[in-house]
Amino acid sequence: MSAPDVLIVSLGTTKGLRVADEGLAEQLREAGATVALAATGIGLTDGLRRGYPVNDLVEALAARRAIASAVARERPRAAVISTTTAALLAPSLGVPFAIRFDSPAVLNRTGARNALLHPLERRAMERAAMLLPASTAAAAPLTVATETVVVPIPVRATSDEPAAPRERVAVAYAPDPRAKGLDLLCAAWAEAALPDARLDVYGIPPESAREFLARRGVTAPRSLRWRGMVPAGEFRAALRSAAAFVSAARWEDYGQAALEAMADGTLPVLSPAGGAYEALPLARALDPALVAADLAPASLAAALRHAFSLPEPAAAGLRVRAAAALRDYAPDRVVARLAADVLPRLLG
Missing domain, CATH: 3.40.50.2000 (Glycogen Phosphorylase B;)
Structure with a gap:
């Protein structure tokens, strides 16, 4: 089996994350790339989770193992790490990678107890080839020079038919x-x-x-x-x-x-x-x-x-x-943005 163009490493700690990552994989395929999707298993360290920021560090360690294993197994041309948490402690991948996220730690992990996360997040973002926030609000607090392309989560109506009276x-x-x-x-x-x-x-x-x-x-x-x-x-x-x-x-x-x-x-x-x-x-x-x-x-x-x-x-x-x-936010426009602004940068 040939190596994929893009490997997505999914943190997958919630159903919403898993659905979003599966959706991103499908959108990248529609944009012309071959894609492999790798899940992160928290494993025995799950028992250490007691609250933030410990939860984030436990998940980051698990993601580090998953990234190393998946890159060695799949040998992709590029990678997308889903969530900044998964990217905090990412190993050297040897290929260009992007970080996909709906909200950065600098925005949703505030206060003194979360201060350790912010330099780790900044370092990960500086190492990345691209950042793929889901919204302009998620991109707003970032101070790194890494190329950033806002890629919204697609939204479609369930039907083109007129709705019944409300x-x-x-x-x-x-x-x-x-x-x-x-x-x-x-x-x-x-x-x-x-x-x-x-x-x-x-x-x-x-x-x-x-x-x-x-x-x-x-x-x-x-x-x-x-x-x-x-x-x-x-x-x-x-x-x-x-x-x-x-x-x-x-x-x-x-x-x-x-x-x-x-x-x-x-x-x-x-x-x-x-x-x-x-x-x-x-x-x-x-x-x-x-x-x-x-x-x-x-x-x-x-x-x-x-x-x-x-x-x-x-x-x-x-x-x-x-x-x-x-x-x-229409699916075809999201796919077009991935094809025009993301894949050429990641795949060279």
Whole structure:
């Protein structure tokens, strides 16, 4: 079997990372490259993970082993290391490599206890031939001279057919209840007091959600339904029929669910979360009143009331504008960027 053009080393610690890396492999193939994808196994050191920055260093060590093994086995012409964490302690590869990431440590690992990570990240970025952040917000805090090409995660609508009339439903996705602000979401929904409306929460087992809220002293609104873990197609179908997608996140490294909502014509109602939140400026440009002024329940409740009060012609106009704003996220445009701006630099 011939050596691949590009080896992708996937950290793969979350389902989202694994899906994104598999997607990148397919996009590179469509751009004309042969691709091998190697996974990172944390192994016995997984028991050492107790919190940041130790988690990052454990994962970086595992990625170092995976990179060395995969490069020796596959003998690629170039490599892509997925996440800056995986690149922190990368060995010498002997081939040009890029680092793909949604958020750098300098942005999402702040404070004195994470200070060690920043020079390691900077060194890794300086060694790389290219940096491939998923957003301009992820690229903004970087100070290295390494060539940087923003390659967004593709977003496509689930159907070209006109959607059925929207239900008075808001869809939320809260796999990490603290980061996604599940307590804030429930408080805001209760305060919004929208007549004949329902909140459907996906991405978290109902019992886990209830336990989290109990620890925070928050009661789930009566009009909330726990939808749990469902296939991606079922979640996208829910977005396509809902009036709004609501996020009360305190921190977002990208905001893929909100972008998918916009692609399916669902109005994004967002908190002003920190991080490289790609969806946030798009939502603000669409309609500033859809973004809460702060992380207070009253502010998110006001944004919810605004979204549900829009006349259908106004909401339809926002859907058209949202689709136009997402043109650069279309899969064919991402593939074209990889073919024109990334592969020639990596493969020479």
